Amino acid sequence: MNRAGVSAPAALSAALASPERLEAVAASVPAHVGPDADFTDITELAAGLFAAPIAIVSIIGKSTQWFLARKGITEVSASAADSFCARLLLEEGAPITVLDAAADLRFSRLPSVAGEPHVRFYAGAPICHAGQAIGSICVFDTEKRSSDVSDQALLHLQQLAKLAGSLLLFKEEARRRAVANAKITREEQRQASALDVANVGSWLWNIKTGAVTGNTPLMRMLDLKPGGKLTARRIFTAIHPTERKTTIGKLREALSSGGEYDGMFRAGATSRWLLGRGRVQEWDSDGKPSMFLGITLDVTEGQIASERMRLLLRELNHRVKNTLAMLQSLARQTLRQTKDPAAFMEAFAGRLQSISEAHGLLSDHEWGTIRLTTLLQAQIKPYVDDFAAQVEIHKDEVKLGPDQAIGLGLVLHELATNARKYGALSATGGKLVITARVVEEDGHPVLNMTWHEMGGPTVKPPERHGFGLVLIERSLDKVLGSNVHLEFLPGGLTALVRLPLDQI
Template identity: 75%
Template sequence: MTVQAVPASVAAALASSERLEALDAARPAYVGPDADFTGIADLAAGLMSAPIAIVSLIGDRTQWYLARRGTAEVSASTDNCFCAHLLTGTGGPIVVGDALHDKRFCRLPDVTGKPHLRFYAGAPITHVGQVIGSVCVFDTAPRATLPDDASLLHLQQLAKLAGALLLAKEESRRRAIANAAITREEQRQASALDAANVGSWLWNIRTGAVVANAPLVRMLDLKPGAPLKARRIFSAIHLSDRRATVAKLRQALESGGEYDGMFRAAATGRWLLGRGRVHEWDSDGRPLMFLGITLDVTEGQIASERMRLLLRELNHRVKNTLAMLQSLARQTLRQTSDPAAFMEAFAGRLHSLSEAHALLSDHEWGSIRLMAMIQAQVRPYADDFDGQVEIHKDEVQLGPDQAIGLGLVLHELATNAHKYGALSVPEGRLVITARVVEEAGHKVLNMTWHETGGPPVTPPKRRGFGIVLIERSLDKVLGSSVHLEFLPSGLTALVRVPL
């Protein structure tokens, strides 16, 4: 027998984009037998005294069975589907007493062949006004007496129940997916905060309970896993900072503005920066939840304090240097009335101070190595530094006053050697010896500057500014001294600097 073709109106309804969109919105991820719908199929079968009952969803080509009774099938083609005709109806049920004598169904395979269906009653499952499925019953025996209106109404109610259950399950599934995504995001954020050592906390103002992550617990040296109250958090703040921190929190609560405060942890003394604001209010506008983060800013505070100390030291040094420059300028000017000679002498001394300042600045005004100072002050005045200058030394760290004073001494000695002494001729040699000795329990640097191979030396008839500068450049270093010996073979300077 020829298979009955699906009417054009039914085919159009099956393929309707609006209907398929409604179906997709309600269809579960897995479309197949679901125990939650079995009770509806059983009720439908009992209501109509029918051996076969099905709860289904209707796609464009397939009818999927969510629950069935009296058949082992889990799906059917819409070409062999009674329920497809519900799509073109008025939204009410369809009842067929004998499908063999109904032109809509008489040539369907399930009618002409096994299981030889005859009786059918089906009610549509709808969503947003579109038929997406059905609750239906079958019998292999025809029925002359059709179900009454009350029975059909109950069948419709079962279809509505199936639709509501379908939507509830789908909503629950989507909610579970969303919650899982939120949970993953929360875990990701928590891991990021933990990795970045950012403390986070949520304060229930009404109960006083605080939920805190692991970094905050570590920062405040609290017991891991123990229930936290606001009082316990406040007591973990350093006593000197506690009152100000609580006052800032109270102000943020009253104003609804941001809390931003710096404080120290009582147990460790580390500096922490807290920020937060009211996250939730009750119906009367009173704050309920306060959300915040806490950062360990100890390293930044140390760096900031170090910078302040450095600036104070720099300010002090600049004042001293300006005073020294004024004195150098006056003394240099007294020694010569020639502007060119003045500029040459003064510029050299200014460059010496600049070199010492640069070295100290590179070391944040802490200390610099003696070798670095010697090279910076002597190398510019030696045509062959490696060949003419011999250095024997103990490695010494010089403080700011020692470095600036000794730098001027070395500069004056080097310029004098370049103009008149051992560094003025290729065969001249300079030997610098610097040794650290213990004197009365204190370390002292004894440095000898000895020139040989240069022009013969005669003692000066008067003490010029250069000599005075050499002898007095270390005046700020208590216990220091510079002694010059004008030996015929070359100038010798004996420098003593307490360390």
């Protein structure tokens, strides 16, 4: 039986507050300590060893003793300084037995001895971690014992203390692993959600078994239905036949070289363009690839934009060639009609500006269609002082293709230039009235537009047709079935334009 001298309160307080011991306590148990059913059997064994009605497995903190398991009492904690077990901290790992606490000066003044439940017998062994006493396993009896406890019983009590310590460490390690795993799981879920929101397919291919783990975006991209085993064969089958062989070849090359797989292919069911990236993540003991990790992105919109850009560039190249040919013809004809360099530059620059305006509008609309209203405003506004007051337009909703817009733009430029120099726009109060209607001719839409000038000088038919008038009548020659007819009425020039619209 281990006996010790009277414990000085200062020594006990120092032992309870020891930083090293409290650090060992924190490393062994969670921040919140409470009853734990896993320790119940240990208290039952301890009580049986000593035929004691009360048994406790406890953790000793700086000021509180928490009961992990107890038998014979209902409390879950007690004051550490007033406990029997706190005195174990001064015994350097040795157990303590007290046959009659009322007659022992070390314990006789403790509240549990002097008052309820009037403890008399006590036997306890410390639970240790990292060389520090962090708790105890102990038994109590309200009846004193008349003989010493056997060494065998104390040895078994110490073994139970070691078992309790091992169980504490195991549970704390399991708890910390669970916390770490939960954190990893949350991060994986966050990343999976991010991939889902970003519509990024992810996949892990077990090369040995052929099994593939893929997320929801991947299944959606390949139009694969949920359920059933997902395999590499099933993935390859979902690739469009025209890209399947090339895609598999690139994957095999990445497997053999250990480099990165980078391939673009279409999904067989939807024909959407997908970009795949990936590389080998694990190799087996023979150095052969065993796991392959990859991602898949839907790049259909980018492919469409790229193809559209190529089409636009081809269209632009075609238009530039046509425009250059037109400019060369304009230059020759203008020079033939105008020998004075200054007059040539003025006439040619205006026509060049007209073509430029039409090109600019078409470019803004990606060489698709432009509205007739937009073209009218662009070509006429430079030659009027007040567009709203001098130009009256009555029209249907009309869209023009590139050839129609460039040709009609040049016609409108020549008409506006002529009106500014000699016609309605040269006189105060002069006005343009433009009417544009779409009619059906043999099932085909045709634009009939009338340009009528009024309020200007009296008009006389020209003695000869200059290049400007020729240009008005011939600018729409590229549009089959079109024509421009000019009528030199005394009240104002009238131009009748017929323009088929089904050639857009």
